[in-house]
Amino acid sequence: MQYIEANGAKIPAIGLGTWELSGRTCARLVEQALRLGYRHIDTAQIYENEREVGEGLHSSRVKRSEIFVTTKIWTTHFAPHDLERSTKESLVKLRLSEVDLLLLHWPNPQVPLQETMGALARVKKLGMAKHIGVSNFTVALIEEAVAACPEPLACDQVEYHPYLEQTKVLNACAAHGMALVAYSPIAKGRIKNDETLAQIGKTHHKTAAQVCLRWLVQQNVAAIPRTSRIERLSENIDIFDFVLSDEEMGLISQMGSAKSRLTDFGFAPKWD
Numbered sequence: 001m002q003y004i005e006a007n008g009a010k011i012p013a014i015g016l017g018t019w020e021l022s023g024r025t026c027a028r029l030v031e032q033a034l035r036l037g038y039r040h041i042d043t044a045q046i047y048e049n050e051r052e053v054g055e056g057l058h059s060s061r062v063k064r065s066e067i068f069v070t071t072k073i074w075t076t077h078f079a080p081h082d083l084e085r086s087t088k089e090s091l092v093k094l095r096l097s098e099v100d101l102l103l104l105h106w107p108n109p110q111v112p113l114q115e116t117m118g119a120l121a122r123v124k125k126l127g128m129a130k131h132i133g134v135s136n137f138t139v140a141l142i143e144e145a146v147a148a149c150p151e152p153l154a155c156d157q158v159e160y161h162p163y164l165e166q167t168k169v170l171n172a173c174a175a176h177g178m179a180l181v182a183y184s185p186i187a188k189g190r191i192k193n194d195e196t197l198a199q200i201g202k203t204h205h206k207t208a209a210q211v212c213l214r215w216l217v218q219q220n221v222a223a224i225p226r227t228s229r230i231e232r233l234s235e236n237i238d239i240f241d242f243v244l245s246d247e248e249m250g251l252i253s254q255m256g257s258a259k260s261r262l263t264d265f266g267f268a269p270k271w272d
């Protein structure tokens with residue numbers, strides 16, 4: 001496993017995304033992933049699966065200190081008192097005394113960012129989160145959040161894959177020592193039919209999805225692919241034994257445009 005270092009955090013470069021995983025499937029996948037060598041699990045309050053993630057963590061019998069667990073606070077809990085209370089609830093569900101990374105899930109302009117960042121830093125100081133960060137923050141919002149937060153931010157978790165160009169956010173994260181954590185890293189599965197990636201994969205005896213994940217990790221980006229299939233858990237983590245050439249990296253980077261966002265929750269912020 002490779003790690004992405006960001007303001008004191010050591011984030012395992014590949015993690016398991018758990019959006020839309022629920023019940024026994026979720027618990028079983030988390031347990032299996034950890035047994036296969038995953039050391040990073042991504043969940044969120046809004047996924048309503050923190051309890052099952054906690055079950056999977058527990059039954060894997062992997063030492064707590066070896067696992068990097070991220071959860072995200074939903075936007076309706078951004079007022080300082082709610083933020084602290086909802087973090088405590090997440091910890092109870094996850095059966096943990098602290099998470100490794102606690103993120104604000106989306107910007108919420110209805111609560112002053114200064115207050116929310118202060119509350120997030122306080123939760124860290126109280127020992128409920130080792131590291132804190134944001135998700136779906138634009139460059140302008142990253143600047144605002146960094147300025148408002150008394151503690152360093154470890155990451156911005158945003159959509160990033162070969163079809164979506166993210167140079168501005170990458171540069172802003174780098175400027176503040178933050179990591180970019182890529183969600184929907186295999187473009188919600190669309191990558192598997194990509195001819196360019198499949199062609200590159202042939203040279204390395206890898207699948208299109210593996211080439212895509214390697215392209216992210218080789219940029220010092222962490223990726224959290226999600227799968228509900230055990231066999232794909234191994235495929236998605238088996239990317240540390242080959243290297244893409246500069247030419248291959250460049251070819252994949254050229255595929256992206258700033259307009260190919262797949263996420264549309266209707267309340268997304270304006271991206272600059």
Ligand SMILES: NC(=O)c1ccc[n+]([C@@H]2O[C@H](COP(=O)([O-])OP(=O)(O)OC[C@H]3O[C@@H](n4cnc5c(N)ncnc54)[C@H](OP(=O)(O)O)[C@@H]3O)[C@@H](O)[C@H]2O)c1
Binds near residue numbers: 016135188189235
């Ligand atoms: N911060 C945020 O706002 C935010 C937003 C979206 C997602 N996320 C996080 O990021 C994680 C990943 O994003 P995502 O779930 O949107 O999309 P994703 O990981 O890019 O794609 C998931 C899809 O790809 C398929 N897949 C997985 N591995 C594959 C492989 N090796 N070959 C072919 N297909 C494969 C899966 O199908 P099978 O299940 O059939 O394998 C699933 O349909 C989420 O689970 C969540 O933890 C965060």
